[in-house]
Amino acid sequence: MPKNISDSHLKFAVLAADVAIFSWYDGELVVRLMEVDRPPHFTHVPGLPGGLVRPKETADETVRRLVVEKGGIEARECHVEQLKTYSAVDRDPRGRVVSVAYLALAPWPVAPFDKLPENPVEWQPIEKVFKQKLAYDHNTILRDALASLGERLRYTTIAGKLLPNAFTLFDLRLLYEKVLKRPIDKRNFIKKILSLNILKPLGRKETGRKARPAELYAFVSKKVELASML
Amino acid sequence: MPKNISDSHLKFAVLAADVAIFSWYDGELVVRLMEVDRPPHFTHVPGLPGGLVRPKETADETVRRLVVEKGGIEARECHVEQLKTYSAVDRDPRGRVVSVAYLALAPWPVAPFDKLPENPVEWQPIEKVFKQKLAYDHNTILRDALASLGERLRYTTIAGKLLPNAFTLFDLRLLYEKVLKRPIDKRNFIKKILSLNILKPLGRKETGRKARPAELYAFVSKKVELASML
DNA sequence: CCAAAAGTGTTCAGTTTACACCCATGA
């Protein structure tokens, strides 16, 4: 055994991180997509933001970097969780690349220059993304990320990382309905959520509506906490 | 960008897999430990079974190999789940090694030659292990693995992968009590578990007891299925 | 005054918890 392990013949793996960055825009769950252009296998194909883990970097740090560099998101606005590692031998046709996949959540607007739908490859509603073939195994990663997001919404206060600072109970419920793909009773939802004491009313109302304005709320704590939400 | 990515200078990471192998022996949750002997940093220190991921191998395959080679366990007897990837830059003092950690469960006896407690480093009750300093970040990995096991016991039929083919409801309840670290009411537990129709009585009784013998049960399905167990 | 969406309570069913005694067996 060599004294320094990185001198050995076992130095084969390229380690990457891929991240499914979600946000909430105009009543839709949107995902950050990048154009992948790695001929001959991938030319102008959409994919998740990803990049190699650097020698002096943890995978978590790689993802925080990716979120800023490729997502245009302020790091402190962005919540990041590790999902799973994908190590299929042929997942990258150019060679052996093992990828640590992450879920990231950021409130909209993630950056002032981000536009939807002018540049449709940047942020897309999740339903549209699933109809496309993404680069590498990113369809699989995205499916797993969405499943994880559903679980996390169910059992934690993670919705606070996706919604803006002030939101209505309608927004919150719509998010749950879209991600969990089922209708949720309005009265039961409000009763349940308010009984958890994780939201505070801001005493302000939504403006610019054509009907009765809704009360705005915020999460009491910025931290993601365990709570049985439904 | 080189044509083949593994030719590039980015080939820095050594990828390893570490596995927390649990079994159930004599009313205790036991963990498989190996002696780690990697001077100068680790000399005769206990640690989890681990090894490098080979170039033509997924991390899952590495773990299946480790379970057989280092755990003395028949692969088909062993249930394996990926936990999390640990990528701290200094987690291995000899160089950059990123480790994909796994949880593995196998019924006892895992191999005819495995002995407890004659060779105390091989299998140890979980409580004793936590009092020791393990090699690398294996204390952290083991703590996370145990937390994951608790979650999985709570929401799936994974207990069937830890217990022998025939077990009593007392055994099953004791497993839950030990892992979840709280007492569970006997009557409520039996009522709940039997109502799920995931167990079948074998029509046999436990033998060699000094009191009334208990009915033996088995899981109806060998597969791990979702079920709200408590 | 009309259209649109917000806000609000009750009932019922199912699930979870708390709790104590008798029974079968081996020594």
Next chain:
DNA sequence: TCATGGGTGTAAACTGAACACTTTTGG
């Protein structure tokens, strides 16, 4: 016959699901 641990039921509290009308606002 005694010590050990297995097996069993009921009542109360809580939780989740179903369900419709009134209020507030802008146009």
